[in-house]
Amino acid sequence: MADDKSIAQAYWKANLRLIAGCLVVWALSSYGFGILFRPWLADIRVGGTDLGFWFAQQGSILTFIVLVFFYAWKMNQLDKRFGVNEE
């Protein structure tokens, strides 16, 4: 049982690390590039406007999709590696 418990804890830690990494990208693509850093990205032109505008109206959404699928895929791997997947 002690073994089970340490495996379970390692699995949860790995999940938390993965979530933290994903949320950094999540925040960067929306709050970062889309809002706060927009003035500093103003020189990078995209289709008649700047990169910040693109992130705010399109880039962030596309990033979110990639993130959610990446997370689901990674978690399936973790589930298997730690043997906590559903039968």
Place this chain on the structure above:
Amino acid sequence: MSQFTINLIFVGASFALYIGIAIWARAGSTRDFYVAGGGVHPVLNGMATAADWMSAASFISMAGLIAAGGYANSTFLMGWTGGYVLLAMLLAPYLRKFGKFTVPDFIGDRFYSSGARLVAVACLIIASTTYVIGQMTGAGVAFSRFLEVDSNTGLMIAAVVVFLYAVMGGMKGITYTQVAQYVVLIIAYTIPAVFISLQLTGNPVPGLGLFSEHTESGMPLLAKLDQVVNELGFRDYTADVPNKLNMVLFTLSLMIGTAGLPHVIIRFFTVPKVADARWSAGWALVFIALLYVTAPAVASMARLNLLNTIYPDGPTADAIKYEERPDWIQTWEKTGLIQFEDKNSDGRIQLYNDSPEFAQTASQRGWNGNELNVNNDILVLANPEIANLPPWVVGLIAAGGLAAALSTAAGLLLAISSAISHDLIKGSINPKISERGELRAARISMAVAIVVATYLGMNPPGFAAQVVALAFGIAGASIFPVLMMGIFSKRMNNRGAIAGMLAGLLSTLVYIFIYLGWLFIPGTNNLANTPDNWLLGISPLSFGAVGAIINFAVAFVVSGMTEKPPQEIQELVESVRYPRGAGMATGH
């Protein structure tokens, strides 16, 4: 064939389809009624979630809001999609593993407290009811315009249709109608957008057209739009906002509100496995993004089209004569959503920004005030007419707008009725109620919820998107934090959770009421709702994120000062963290 007949055919056919599904997907058990039997395929659930999620606000109002606000209103795009990242990683898989029927179910069990469960029910009912009002008014607007009936009559028709499939089929009926409604609404949204994008930029993909060249002027579309709005005294479409704090908090409120809305969360209880809940969130986001990537294109293109209609020879030349206005302006004038007043009596329609900065230019041009008021909500609905698209596209938009409003209304009504029949009646008042008795109670609660929502739809407290944004503040400040703490903190106890939820809920409500009136009664607000009055420039709509922080802080302080949760609760938290052993969702 007249436009009215075409609209009637499209709306009638889509309604017949929904009712057909309702008859096919009747609920035989509470499992069917609450979680559609628990065997919904993740891709189908993703589609149903997208329809559940995309409301009258997303379909009808959002592009109008972006068209009016430009970059500043990108908050809606990021906020209403970014919440799915939080949902997929922080809530959905664990709540699915927990395997019960409702959101208050989890809160009640995890915090071993019927008090916590009741606070959760109250939060759920406030948030969902606020939200459903917007759907009902949205359906009323669509009906009144396209089927030429009084908007209250339209609302009643919509209520009857929802009644048929939601009361009969519960979550099972709602799930499969939502799949059909998603297909209707996405086709309806995309087709006019493709035509308009082709007309303006030659690019058939609206999301790409937005960043392409405007064919007529040879300038980038957004640069052209900036130029046109600028010449009429408006702020540049792509202009940055000075108050970044408010923009960040508003986006965050929308995101955590999205993740904390019970009608969205319960959709993830319908899939067979924990892994399916994760995939399903991804699919939901794909289906949502199909509309959300198109919406900003519709916004900018419709605004440009509208201004081109009013100023056919460019914004520096004469405006169009009122006598020569296009048919669509005449039809929308009848609904009162477009209003014209010839202030300078020159028989022309001047549409511009009535600001002090632009006053000099305006008076030089002989203008005596902005003469055309266009309600944001009509932009998407009028889009096909503004762009001279064939009548069947208009019929499609009518069916699509109604699909968006009805699918969300049904999801919300299910969340409300299951909170009443499952959490209030079975969970608190009469735990010994039989399966059949609970199913009957669920149907009766659904019926009552529909009647109440219809009444409130006829007497709404504010305009659609505003109300929706408020519901988000409440869901984000009360429900999201408590769910997250229930999963991620084993130490969080019942007292902490209840104190946190109440602190988040009350602080958010008080802040909103101070500016928008107590219980939204006009004239009872303590301060005018203007940026100068806002605390640190935080709008009442952005306060949900602050409320969430207050919720977390109060919960951790109170929990830290009181005893640890019992051993079996800590084991429950352990068990929701690991996918193994997730059975079907049950009520026991």
